[in-house]
Amino acid sequence: MEIVDEGERETQVAIPALAAMGAVRSHNFLTATDKEASNPKPRFGRSPDLKIDVQDRSSPVFKSNPLPIFLKFEDVEYSVRLVSRDPVRNVRCQLSAQCGGQRQILRGVTGSVGPGEVLALMGPSGSGKTTLLKIIAGRLTDNIRGSITYNDIPYSTALKRRIGFVTQEDILFPQLTVQETLVFAAFLRLPTNMTRQQKLERAESTLKELGLERCRNTRIGGGFVKGVSGGEKKRTSIGYEILVDPSLLFLDEPTSGLDSASANRLLQVLRRLAKAGRTIITTIHQPSSRIFYMFDKLLLISEGYPIYIGQACTSMQYFSSLGFVPQLAMNPAEFLLDLATGHVQDMNIPEAVNSSSDTDEISRDIIKFLQRKYKSELEPGEKEENHRRAKAPRHLQQAVQLKKDWTMSCIEQFMVLAKRTFRERCSDYLDKLRLLQAIGVGVLLGLLWWKSRIDTEAHLRDQIGLMFYICIFWTSASIFGAVYVFPFEKSCLVKERQADMYRLSVYYVCSTLCDMVAHVFYPTIFMIITYFMADLKRTAPCFFSMLGAVLLVVITSQGAGELFGAAVLSVKRAGLMASLVLMLFILTGGFYVQNIPFFMRWLKYVSFMHYGFRLMLKAQYSGEELYECDGPGGCKKLQSSPSFNTLSLAGGMEEMWILLVMALGYRFLALFCLRRRISACSS
Template sequence: MEIGREEEIVDMSMSPPLAGSTSNGPGHNEFRSQALLQNRYSEIDIDIEDSGFKQKCSLPIYLKFEDVEYKVRNLQAGSSNGVKKMIPRVATQLTVEEDRYKKILKGITGSVGPGEILALMGPSGSGKTTLLRVIGGRLVDNVKGKITYNDVGYTPAVKRRIGFVAQEDVLFPQLTVEETLVFSALLRLPTNMSKQQKYAKVDTTIKELGLERCRHTKIAGGYLKGISGGERKRTSIGYEILVDPSLLLLDEPTSGLDSTSANKLLLTLQGLAKAGRTIITTIHQPSSRIFHMFDKLLLISEGYPVYYGKATDTMEYFSSLRFFPQIPMNPAEFLLDLATGQVNDISVPTDILQDQESADPSKDVIKYLQRKYKAILEPKEKEGNHGAANTPEHLQLAIQVKKEWTLSWLDQFVILSRRTFKARCKDYFDKLRLVQAIGVALLLGLLWWKSSTNTEAQLRDQVGLVFYICIFWTSTCIFGAVYVFPFEKFYLIKERKADMYRLSVYYACSTVCDMVAHVFYPTFFMLILYFMAGFKRTVACFFLTIITILLIAITSQGAGELFGAAVMSVKRSGMAASLILMLFLLTGGYYVQHIPKFMRWLKYVSFMYYGFRLLLKVQYSGDQLYDCESIGGCRTLQSSPTFDTVNLKGGLKEVWVLLAMALCFRLLAYFCLRRRIDVKN
C-alpha cells in the first residue's frame, strides 16, 4: 500500500502556464493546468523494486550549483584599522572588503540528480559543512553564485522538499525510537493522511531502516543507557525521510561509528537514493569500501574545489596529473593528503617542486591542483550544466507547490503537549523533588509546630515562616523554569527550521505542561505544613492560602522563563536568576519594610513583595486580637509593628497585580524566545 501520496494544487497565479494549455476563462485554465500537472506527476515515480525501499520519492530534484561563494565577517578586521590609516586610500580600496570579510567558499560548481549520492570531502575547516548548509538554505546571507532545484531557485516550497541531518543527533533522550518518529509524523505529515496512515508510515520507516530491534528503547545518551550510535543516526535519518524529502543532506553521518555501522548506514543511504532521492553527504575520511559507494565526489581544499566528478574516476584523474601513491593507500586517504598538501608518501610532479614560489611545498601542491581544476574540470562541468537539457516543465512546476502539511494551532498544541509531557515526565515526577518538598515541609512543620500569635515575638516568628514559604517556592519555580529553553534550544532550532510547528504552540505547551509540577508540589507541600504550623483553621483561609502559593509559583515560573529566553545560556541564565532572586528577596517587605524613597521603586517590580503581602492578608485579620497578657491589654494585629506597612483590610488587589505580572512575564518571554530563535533560524 502506498502511503503519503498527496494531491497538490498549483497556484497558477505564481507559476508559468503549462505548454500547450488553452484558456476558456480563468477557472477552465486553472482546472486544466491542475489536471495536466497531476497526470504528469504520476510519471515521476521511480521503479525501485530492487532497492529494498518501498517508499518512493514523489518528486525528484536535479540540483545544480555554480560559482558558489560564501563569506563571513572577519572579527579581527578592526584590529588592523590603525595600520590601514597609514596606507593611501587608493591602495586600500580594493582590500577593505577582503579585510572586512573572510571567504569560506571560493567558487564551487557541481550538480547531482535523483538516484545519486554526492560526497563532499576535504580536511577539517575546508568548507564542507558550510557548502551543505548553503545548499540546504540554512545560510542565505553573504552567499554568491547560482543554486537551482529543478532549475528553480530556493523558495519556502523548496525548503519543504529538503531533509537535513546534522552531525549531532538532536533527539529527545526520554522518548523511544518509535515515539520520536510517531510525533514527527503526526506533526509533519500532510493533513489529508489519517492517523492510521501516519502510524503505518512510521512502521514502514522503522522496518526499512533496521530499527525494529530498538523501536521501544529510549534514545537516552550521555550517562543514560539507550540505543547505539548507529541506531541514533538511523533514527535521525528516519526523522527526516518520514516527510518524503526529495533532497537529503547529511553532515558527517558516519562520525563516531565503527566501520560496520558506517557501512550499514551507507547501504541505507544507497537504498534511499535508489528510491529516487538526491543525497549529498559530507564525510571526512571514509573506508575504501564506503568510498566506492559514492556516485560523485567533490574534493574541497581551503574553500576551493580541487576535484569534482565520478568517485571511481578520482585515481585516474590524479594519475593524469602525475600524482601516484608510493605505498598502498585508501583512496580517501590519498585524496585528503592531496587536499592538505601532505605528499610524503605520494609521487609529485618534479616541476611543481622546482618552480615553487614559497618555502612551503604543500601550498604549491594545493595551488597546482586548484589551477588544474580550473583548467580541466570546471569548464566541463559548467558546459554540462548549461548544455544539458532543461529540467522537464512539470518538475519545475511541481517543486513550486508548497506542501501544506501544517496542522491547525489546536491540533499542534494537542500533539506537542503529549510529546512535551512524555519528554519531561521524569523531571516532573522526580523522586528527589518529591523528597525535597516533603522534607522541607516536615522540617518547617516541626520547627514551627503549633505556632501561635499570642505575643509579638510569636507573631513575628509566624510571619517569618510565611516569608520563608514565599522564598522557597519563588526560588524553586524560578530555577525550575529558567533552564528549560536553554536546554531545549537545539531541539527548538532544529524543529523550527523544519517548520514543524508554530513557536507560539511550543511556548504554550511548555508553559502548560510545566505547570503540572509547579501546581502539584506546592499543593502537596502546603497540605503537610499548614496544619503542623498552626495556621488559621478555616476552610476559606486554607484554600485561599494554597491559591496564593500557586499564584506565586506560577508568576515565578513566568519570571524564570523570561530570564531563560532572554539569555539562552545555561550558565548565564542561572546567574541572572540568582541576582534577580536576591533583589526580590531583599525588597520583599520582610527584611526591610521602610525602604528609602530613591530605592522604593524596586519593591513595586518584585512579585515576592506582592505575594508576601497577599499571604499576610489571607492569613491574618486586622481586627484579630493578640498580646492580651501584656500590660496594655489586647491589641489588634493591625496595630503590630509587623504590619506597619501592610493594610490587612486593604482588599486583595495583589491578586490582580500578580496575575498581570504572570501574563507580562510570559508575553515578554515569548517575544524574547522569538527574537533569539529567529536569529538562529
C-alpha cells in the first residue's frame, strides 16, 4: 500500500519549479555544466546546479514527498548578554543600567542549502555551529541580525510541523520500547487523512529502513534503565522526526558517541533521506574521511566567523590554493579543524602569515587571514548565487506559510497520550516497592494502634494522632510523587511542544488523570488495612467518609506537587520547595499547635492539611458521642474534649468543598505555570 500525505500534491508541482531554480540536486550523479567541465579549475564556494530524481523511492519510508524548501541565510549575527555568576553584582548591574556587555557568537554567516543536499556545519567546540543550527531551525529568535528565508519567506510558526530537529542528546521516553516510541509518534503527528493502519505501516517501514527491527521490543533506556545502544537510540531519534516527512531536517552532532560503523550507517540514512527531496543540515565535529565526503556542502566556522562555504569535496583544494598544505596524510576534517583553531604544526602555511615565532600570534594571524580570504573570495560568490537564483514560485511561498491543522481532535489526542503516559509510567504505577510500602506502613500502624479506644482523653488523643499521621504520610507521598513529574519530562515536553504535536492542556489532563489512578489505589489499600486493625468505627458511612477524606487530601496534595514542579521545572528546586511547604503545612495542620498566634493564623487557612485533618475528624467522630464514663464526673461529650476546642464536630462539611476548590485551583495554576515555563524554554 502506498502511503501518501498532503505534501505529495505540492511536491509534484514544486519539483520542476525548484529544479528550474537550480535548488535541487541528485546524489546518484553529480554533473557540472559543459562550461565547467571544460575548465579544470575547481568551483569553490558554490555547488553546481543539479537535479533530483524524484522517482527514486527504494524504500517505503520515502513514499511520501515532502514539500521542497530552499533555505537561505545571509549575514547572520547573534549575540548574548554577559551575566555574572555573582547575583549581588547582577542586581547592582541592573540597577545602574551598566551590565556586563554583549558577546557576539556569530559574525556574518552566509549560506544556502536546497532539497536533495546535506549541508555540514563544522568548527571547533564553541565556534557557534550549534547556535547557527538553532537559529536557522527557528529555535532561537532573539538578538538575531541578518536574513533567513524558506522559499524566500521569513520564518513563521507555520513551519514548525515541516521541520524535524534531532538534538545531540537523544530526548526520548526511557520506559517505552523503540516500536512504541515510533507508533505513538505516528499517531500524534501524522495527518488525519491517514487511517490507523496506514500510520502503523508508516511506523513499521521507518523501523525497517533505519535497521531497528532487532531492537523493536527493547526499551529506550537511560539513567538507571538499561536499554538500546547509542547508535540505535540515535536512529530512533531520527525516525521519530522523519515519520512526518519533514521538509527540513536539522541534526545536532548526530554521530557523537557512535563508533565508525554506526556513524557511517547513519550518514547513509541521511543521504537517502535527502535523496527523497528533503533539505538536511547537520553539525559535525570531527567525522571520518569516508563520512566527510558524504556531505554535499560544507560551512566551516571559526570563532563565529565563516572561513569556508562550498562543496565538501573541494575544500582541501581551496585551502591548498591559499598555501595551506598538510605535510603528512591527514583526515580532511582534522585538517580543517586545525585550520579553524590556527594550529598548523604539521602543514605548510603561506609566507604572509609566517611572520612571528610566537605560536599564539601565528594562530591569530592564520584565523584572521582565513577570514579575510573568505570575505574576498567566497562570500561575494555565495551572496551572488543566492541573489541570482530565481524566486520560489508563489504556490511554494504560500505553502510554507500555510499552518497545518492539528492532526487529531482533543479527544483523539487524549486517548493516545493517555495510553502512552500509562505505558511510560506503568513501572511506577505497578511498583512492587510502592505496594509493599502501602501494605507495610498500613500493617505497622494497625499494630501500633491495635484495637484503639476512645474511652479516655489519653486514648482519644492517641487515635487523633493516628489520623494526623495518616494525613502527613499520604500528603508527603502524594506531593513528592507529583512534584518531579514535569521536571523529569521537561526535555521531552519542550521538544514535542516545539513540534506542535499536541495541545499542552491535553497533555496535562492526561498526566494528572493517569497519575491519579495510582494516587487513589495505594491509599485505598492502606486504609482497608489500617482502619479495621485500629478498630475505628465499623460502619459503612464512617469508613467511606474516612476513605473519601483521605483521598481528597491525596488529590489536593497531588495538585500542589504538580504546581511546585511546574513552577520551577527543576528537580532540585522543586524538591526543596515541596519540603518547605510540607513542613509549614504540618506545623499549621491543627495537631501540634491549635492556638496559633493571630499574626500567624492566616497560614492555617492556606494549608490543605488543616482542612483535611478537620474533615477526617468530622468523618470519624460525633460531638454527641460519650467518653470517660468511668471518670469521677461521669460521661462527657466528645465535643467537650480539649482536642476539639477549635473544631465543631456538629458543623457541616465545608472542608470538603474547600479541598475541592484547592485541588482544582492548584491544577489550573499548575497548567498556567507549565504553559509559561515551557513557552520560555521553547523560545
